[in-house]
Amino acid sequence: MSPTFIFPTLFLLASLAACQLQxxxxxxxxxxxxxxxxxxxxxxxxxxxxxxxxxxxxxxxxxxxxxxxxxxxxxCGAECTETCTDDGHQDLACELLAKYEAGQLFLKPDHFSPNGNDPYDGASPLSEIRDTCYGRQAKRSAYGTAPGGCVCLQKALLQTMLDYSTQYFDTTGLALQINSMAGSSHSSSNSWHYEGNTMDVACSTPLYHCDEVLDFCRSRDAIELCFPGSSCGSHETWVHCAMPMDEGA
Structure with missing residues (x-):
């Protein structure tokens, strides 16, 4: 094969590779x-x-x-412009988002209440993890007790979510379902949810694993837990797991 054919071809391939988006x-x-x-x-x-x-x-x-x-x-998150501390927070969120795209984690893309869905407010778990992965603050809802505004998701929350979702998928082949984090409206205006350190984990279907979620969060020094049968009331199908705040938060 002549050089006049090889070199243009190699140049074209190199040009295409250079233009490929990362x-x-x-x-x-x-x-x-x-x-x-x-x-x-x-x-x-x-x-x-x-x-x-x-x-x-x-x-x-x-x-x-x-x-x-x-x-x-x-x-939806135009107001969320403050810079969050990044001590691995962004990488953890990106790992979680990659697990979502791979079908190994389910991050709820909307709210149970229509107040946050019509129009959509940008404060579902899926949006909050995606925004954190992209280096942004997470959006909070602004209905019911929710204060609106923005918050930085806490590292202990992200790490616990990643580790338990990995364990759960590896053990069961099922995607862990996260129903809520800093968005939606919760029981009171001082709910830990609004601090960006809390997740609600569905645990009753398709496989009951509420005790496992509870034990895992306890092992990571959770600061508040609500679960089926707890004194919190409700929470019959999920575990509310509030993790320690970042140092200095």
């Missing part, structure tokens, strides 16, 4: 991330939160139908 985080696996518009790499966002409607459906197949490829900014 995944936004380790383990990212959506077609959206391979596209860009006006120099903005696509990212998976709820349609109602994509500023300017610069949104393409069908490029985030591991997400709910209302999530697609956004090429602008997160309109």
């Amino acid at each position: 995944p936004p985080f380790l383990g990212a696996s959506q077609p959206c991330y391979e596209t860009e518009q006006d120099g903005v790499q696509g990212w998976c966002e709820h349609k109602g939160c994509c500023a300017g409607g610069n949104f393409v459906s069908g490029l985030c197949p591991n997400y709910p139908d209302q999530v697609g490829c956004c090429y602008s900014s997160n309109e």
